Amino acid sequence: MTLNFPERIEIPVITLPNIVFFPGTSLPLYVVDDIFQDIFEEATCAGNPIGISLAMEKDFETYFAYPCEVFGIGQPLMIERVDGNTLKVLVRCIGKCQVNYPTQSNPYPMYNVTILKDDECVMSNxxxxxxxxxxxxxxxxxxxxxxxxxxxxxxxxxxxxxxxxxxxxxxxxxxxxxxxxxxxxxxxxxxxxxxxxxxxxxxxxxxxxxxxxxxxxxxxxxxxxxxx
Known part of the structure; x- marks a missing residue:
């Protein structure tokens, strides 16, 4: 999968307790929190990607936990309001990246990341x-x-x-x-x-x-x- 981004970019990152976001997969989310809604709405309007990382068990209670070293990059495909205050989002994973360092903490975390590419190889098994x-x-x-x-x-x-x-x-x-x-x-x-x-x-x-x-x-x- 080829991403039309520079090798290093800055993106907002959401950490979730049981989600590992794989390239080529889609993730439906129902977002209630205002800050998380802002992340998706702003990224959708600007056409920017969002990082979605697994939150390790020790960080489950942390509101914005530091992401794993490697996590998926998603592009919101569908976004709509349901039940008043809930935002329904479908995110398509378009690749993965490696975190370098945080660049922003408020109102939500942003990270500098390096885009990763899988090896191009012939399937042997x-x-x-x-x-x-x-x-x-x-x-x-x-x-x-x-x-x-x-x-x-x-x-x-x-x-x-x-x-x-x-x-x-x-x-x-x-x-x-x-x-x-x-x-x-x-x-x-x-x-x-x-x-x-x-x-x-x-x-x-x-x-x-x-x-x-x-x-x-x-x-x-x-x-x-x-x-x-």
Whole structure:
């Protein structure tokens, strides 16, 4: 996915407690808070992107937590008022970035970020890709009962990395593992991780034993980074 932005840009960033925003996916939001509404309305009017980052567990109670090192960049596609004070927003993830430093704190945080690009490579594990794609379609059959809505959604799935990112979004429950997947730059690495997590015994959520091993790896990696 190519973004028509400079390599480094300044964007507002929203942190959410359980959302890892993957490129090629869409995120519906119902926004009640006035400051968050201002972020979306101003970005929509100016045609600017918004960063949406996972808030780690220790920061759940923080109003504007510092974002993860890597997070998704979204473009609001639809914005409308519902029920008086609620703003309904559909945000399309158009890429991902790495945070550099904050540039503004009030009325909402802005960050200087570097646009990231995934590796351009040939997919080497086609069989595993098709297995994950089949699992995604089975999940959609169960969770989107309306045939028309489901068919429309499937029609939007036109790239392998988009399919893999939706597998991570819908199937993987662990926020730490979803964040780990977002940080991968190679689709083959993502497929390898997902294939080890989604076994024949656990097709609609990650295998708990494998997931625990990955979560321990992520925790150790974070501790080493903080120590350095």
């Amino acid at each position: 086609i069989d595993e890709f098709y297995r994950l794609e089949s699992i995604l379609y089975n999940w959609l059959d169960i969770n989107i009962p309306n045939d028309q809505d489901r068919d429309y959604f499937i029609e939007t799935l036109n790239k392998p990395d988009q399919i893999i990112n939706y597998v991570a979004t819908f199937i993987i429950k662990s926020r730490q593992i979803r964040q780990l997947l977002l940080e991968q730059d190679n689709i083959n690495d993502k497929i390898k991780i997902l294939s080890s997590l989604i076994t024949d015994e656990h097709i609609f959520h990650e295998d708990p034993i494998v997931a625990q091993a990955f979560e321990e790896f992520v925790s150790e990696k974070l501790q080493l980074k903080q120590a350095n």
